[in-house]
Amino acid sequence: MSDKEPLFSSRNLKLLRDPMGANNPITVQVLGICSALAVTVKLKPSIVMALSVIAVTAFSNVIISLIRNYIPPRIRIIVQLTVIAAMVILVDQILKAFAYDVSKQLSVFVGLIITNCIIMGRLEAFAMGNRPWPSFLDGIGNGAGYGVILIIVAFFRELLGSGTVYGYPIVEKLGIENFGYVNNGLMILPPMALITVGIIIWIQRGRNEELIDVS
Amino acid sequence: MKSFSNTYIFIFSTVMVIIVAALLSVVAMSLGPRQDMNIKTETMQNILTSVRVESTAKNAEELFNKYITDSYVINPGMQKIENEVALEVDLKKEVSKIEKINKLEQSVQERKVSPFKSFMAGFINFKEINKKEVQDQIAKLKSERKLPVYVCQKENDTYYVMPLRGKGLWGPIWGFIALESDMNTVYGAVFDHKSETPGLGAEIKEWRFQKEFQGKKIFDDDNAFHSVDVVKGGTDAANLHGVDAISGGTITSKGVESMLYDCLISYNTFFEQNRD
Numbered sequence: 428m429s430d431k432e433p434l435f436s437s438r439n440l441k442l443l444r445d446p447m448g449a450n451n452p453i454t455v456q457v458l459g460i461c462s463a464l465a466v467t468v469k470l471k472p473s474i475v476m477a478l479s480v481i482a483v484t485a486f487s488n489v490i491i492s493l494i495r496n497y498i499p500p501r502i503r504i505i506v507q508l509t510v511i512a513a514m515v516i517l518v519d520q521i522l523k524a525f526a527y528d529v530s531k532q533l534s535v536f537v538g539l540i541i542t543n544c545i546i547m548g549r550l551e552a553f554a555m556g557n558r559p560w561p562s563f564l565d566g567i568g569n570g571a572g573y574g575v576i577l578i579i580v581a582f583f584r585e586l587l588g589s590g591t592v593y594g595y596p597i598v599e600k601l602g603i604e605n606f607g608y609v610n611n612g613l614m615i616l617p618p619m620a621l622i623t624v625g626i627i628i629w630i631q632r633g634r635n636e637e638l639i640d641v642s
Numbered sequence: 643m644k645s646f647s648n649t650y651i652f653i654f655s656t657v658m659v660i661i662v663a664a665l666l667s668v669v670a671m672s673l674g675p676r677q678d679m680n681i682k683t684e685t686m687q688n689i690l691t692s693v694r695v696e697s698t699a700k701n702a703e704e705l706f707n708k709y710i711t712d713s714y715v716i717n718p719g720m721q722k723i724e725n726e727v728a729l730e731v732d733l734k735k736e737v738s739k740i741e742k743i744n745k746l747e748q749s750v751q752e753r754k755v756s757p758f759k760s761f762m763a764g765f766i767n768f769k770e771i772n773k774k775e776v777q778d779q780i781a782k783l784k785s786e787r788k789l790p791v792y793v794c795q796k797e798n799d800t801y802y803v804m805p806l807r808g809k810g811l812w813g814p815i816w817g818f819i820a821l822e823s824d825m826n827t828v829y830g831a832v833f834d835h836k837s838e839t840p841g842l843g844a845e846i847k848e849w850r851f852q853k854e855f856q857g858k859k860i861f862d863d864d865n866a867f868h869s870v871d872v873v874k875g876g877t878d879a880a881n882l883h884g885v886d887a888i889s890g891g892t893i894t895s896k897g898v899e900s901m902l903y904d905c906l907i908s909y910n911t912f913f914e915q916n917r918d
Contacts (some may be wrong), residue, residue: 499646499654506658513662517669525674527680528699535837 434560444562446572449635452545453576454628459545462536463577464620469592472532473581474521477574479537480566483514484546488566490514491554496553507550508541515540545573580623588614660763670710685729691832692818693794693801710803716786720911722735728790733816739783740904746780787908787918801829802916804909808901811893813837814903815846821860825913828870831855843894853886860913861908867910871897 428632432439452458459480466476466589487510498506519537522530530537540546549569554562564578585591590610598604613619646654665780683699686706690697697705724787750773756776792803800823807816817833839845845851855870862868868883872895879882887895905915 433771497654499651502655505655509658509662513666516666520666520669520673520677523680524676527677599676605857 430559439561439564442561443568443571445606446565446568446571447575448631449638451572451576451631452548452569453573453624454631455638456545456548458548458574459543460624461619462539463573463580463624464535464617467577467584467620467623468534468615469532470581470585473577473640474574475526475529476533476536477570478541478576479518479522480543480573482518482543482568483511483540484570485563485566487514488549488554488562489544489559491550492557492562493560495555498603503555504547504551507547511546511550512541512608521633539599547567576624577629579627580620583623584614584619587611588619655767670778670803674706680727688832688834689792689794689803689818692803692820692830693796694820694830695796709794709796710792711795711824714791714793716912717792717867718789718908718911723788726788731788731790731805734807734814736788736813737807737809739787740908742781743783744904750776750780766857789912791909791912799823802904804907805832806901808897808904810835810838810846810897811843811891812839815894815897817898817901819855819902819906821913823916825917826859826861826862828855828858835894838894839891841890842888843891845861845888845891846894846898851885851888858882858885861917867907867913869899869903869906872896 446452449455453460453463468471475591490510491507494506515538516539519530522533522537522572549565553565557565582592584594586597588598588611590604598608598610682698683702686702687697687699689710690702690705693708696706714724715723715728715731717723733915737875745861759778794801794803801820802823802825803818803820805816805818809815812837815833815835815838817831820828820829820832822829833846834845834850835847858870858901860867860869863881871884872887873881873884874887874895876886880916
């Protein structure tokens with residue numbers, strides 16, 4: 428990698444794009460499922476959660492990448508965890524100060540970003556061996572890949588489960604309820620998040636044959 | 643891969659931990675005031691909910707000043723404590739005082755009823771618990787209690803709001819209870835929790851649990867203090883002293899019950915003197 432490589436070279440852009448599609452952390456690598464089930468009842472907390480994860484992956488990637496040559500390999504996992512934990516506490520404190528109601532809804536799940544395997548996976552697999560800028564893009568890409576799925580799932584769960592989109596009562600305004608339409612309470616429960624993720628995986632693999640597992 | 647000496651590893655981890663700790667403390671210190679503001683606003687919103695006033699984070703303070711006309715801190719002997727602000731009373735400390743009192747009272751009672759110990763005392767010298775000393779301690783702790791009261795004026799009616807705090811299954815639970823001016827009928831109650839199980843204990847936060855408290859009585863027919871029970875297995879809606887517990891949330895339900903009892907009984911003198 429030369430120093431003259433442009434900031435948004437095709438290789439760097441690929442780092443951003445891949446996790447959104449063919450290498451998505453949730454639908455392809457099946458990581459971070461737990462939080463995807465928990466926070467996707469409403470759109471607003473999911474968006475905040477997505478932004479938090481993007482911030483944490485991006486900045487912990489950069490920090491680890493900056494100090495990657497000084498980290499003793501024997502304690503690298505502990506170092507990674509410390510960095511992640513520090514970033515997550517930062518995010519948590521900021522949410523508590525500036526978005527108190529959302530932070531109450533997300534409750535423990537902000538803290539549980541620490542255990543989100545996507546982040547540690549990216550640190551170990553990418554940031555430990557790459558320069559800060561590509562690591563930053565990789566972090567943004569993976570965080571966004573996670574966030575996109577979260578938002579898609581939350582959109583359907585909120586629309587079908589509560590009849591609202593970002594708190595706006597769309598079903599009521601459209602007047603579909605007059606024809607006997609009832610919100611599906613099951614959509615609010617965690618199992619339906621898993622099924623929605625499953626449908627997304629199905630559609631994605633149906634369109635991209637490379638992802639089909641032949642074995 | 644480079645190899646690092648043990649000394650390097652020690653220095654590296656020490657420096658890293660110190661940097662991280664310093665960074666986090668700076669952030670926590672600088673964001674602290676804002677977070678406290680948010681918590682205070684939430685408390686105001688909870689108080690308003692208990693007297694059935696809807697509020698948002700934005701207009702909470704304005705509505706609070708409008709409806710909550712007076713707030714003061716009293717001690718169990720009914721005297722107002724000067725220089726104390728009701729919103730700033732540390733309820734955590736009050737709970738630990740209640741716990742200490744209960745424990746001491748139990749130890750005094752145990753001395754009375756343990757036949758084994760009284761039998762054995764003939765042979766072994768137990769360290770005598772000085773009953774008078776313990777009772778003095780209890781009395782001292784009781785006199786140190788701080789009891790906040792919020793007075794709400796709404797549509798020509800007066801309501802009294804008392805804060806509650808107790809133990810749930812995983813962490814603290816707290817809330818507010820509003821009484822009508824007869825100091826007996828519950829006008830509204832609101833509960834919140836730190837980390838109860840979602841779907842089970844956490845349901846105490848839901849309206850459908852809280853609305854059951856409306857109209858219940860805390861004094862029984864003989865005018866003795868009774869509090870409101872949270873009954874496992876359900877109770878009749880006509881039961882004036884009980885509400886349905888939450889299935890699967892027994893420990894949290896029991897926590898709400900003992901929280902109500904422990905917190906409200908301290909106000910007993912206050913209630914009795916203000917009853918009609």
